Amino acid sequence: MEIVSSPDRMRALTREFRAQGERIGFVPTMGALHEGHLSLINRARRVATRVVVSIFVNPAQFGPQEDYKSYPRNPERDAERARLAGAHVLYSPTFRDVYPPGYRTYVAVERFGTTLEGASRPGHFRGVATVVAKLLGRVAPHVVFLGQKDAQQAVLLKKMIEDLEMDVEIEICPTVREEDGLAMSSRNVYLDADERRAAPVVYRALRRAETAVTREGERQAERVLDLLREVLALEQSVSLDYAAVVDARTLEPLPRLRGEVLVAIAVCIGSTRLIDNVILKVEE
């Protein structure tokens, strides 16, 4: 595995791969690699012949009060994990490589970027879309792999790629969970022991919603959300930021469930903010 920090070297590698007819799979990350990231790298290895993993903690997607400074960073362990998972290139540009002085260009996906997480974190998705557009420009992969855990990010980036006519495929891979159901997240390390014990309630609440829809035939979004909130209320240390039932492709609210439905949730446990979701296929 080659570790690359220079954007020029990254471009040279990608041109070399393409000239050799290789198929480039790309896994963009903010580092702090966990099983979720490794599953993306594994999937990329099956679909592509060259796997590029990027690590860049992107300041443009953090709000001023958020955890940009404290976000977990461990470049040596990340490099070792990426190598063991079979990545061929680890691209980790510096802040100045990505946002040199006088940087001015931003990509925004309207509506997709201002609902749900975007409503709670103004500017977050402008930062995400911008940095991913840049990474796609630099790495020029054939396929990019994203995790379902960040459902809105995945839908929004799919929309950006389609709207900007970028020549790259996108594959969304399933959320990887701990045995008790907690979705893998780099932010889980923020949880203390009590918070960690409480955290699986998030997925239990989503499962309650799923059961209501798939087994009990519930189709009213408000009723589904009530059931979800009832489960969540069992853990007093967990406070709900939002829970929503939306169309999985457009992210528009669905008062009555139909088609492919995203049930998305964001909570705070102590000072840690976590998100999770399930996708339901609803037959009429």
Next chain:
Amino acid sequence: MEIVSSPDRMRALTREFRAQGERIGFVPTMGALHEGHLSLINRARRVATRVVVSIFVNPAQFGPQEDYKSYPRNPERDAERARLAGAHVLYSPTFRDVYPPGYRTYVAVERFGTTLEGASRPGHFRGVATVVAKLLGRVAPHVVFLGQKDAQQAVLLKKMIEDLEMDVEIEICPTVREEDGLAMSSRNVYLDADERRAAPVVYRALRRAETAVTREGERQAERVLDLLREVLALEQSVSLDYAAVVDARTLEPLPRLRGEVLVAIAVCIGSTRLIDNVILKVEE
């Protein structure tokens, strides 16, 4: 020359060219091709082995009171001119190809997009940046050719390409002028005979500014602009929208001229709005 309207066909062609090791030159236009456009196609033929010309009148870059509907359109004559100039592909997508229902993604270049033309035409450059990002995504050229006449557009798109790390070179080609100095523009057809006779004053005013700087050693922007306005005042039918002296790379105002300087002007002649500019290299 192949005329392509389908985005899928355009992508297939570009992939074929790249697989064959061809070098793709790209000339994006809004049609109404004149000598300025043809000079870009000629230049592209010398630098590239395959030349793609696009024609798309982009509604996103017109304000609600502007001339989107009346903008000159003549697809048959354009196709003939592009063919004679040696283009290999003429790509002319439809409105629905470029902005399908539910379209949401926009690219903005801050500051570069809100000064000069951007101040007079709010949203204009967001439309320009977005459509060019899309066309670059679709055509995936090695080099894109733009005219110096639209100086701010050229600088802004260069900035976008650099900021978004797009793998494409950009070449800015000299403004082509009528014998009396009027810069070639698709909008010149709007001028009636009297207006057409008055129009060359725009370039004469720019030349006065140039003489002041290069021959007379003037370095104060306000003095240069006064001289320019004096010339312009000789034609009563020509009203100034703005004249500005800015850094040619950053578009920031330069109270005192130094380095590479852009002198840019926008006027109205009757109901026709025209722009023009000169670049001056100022030695200290």
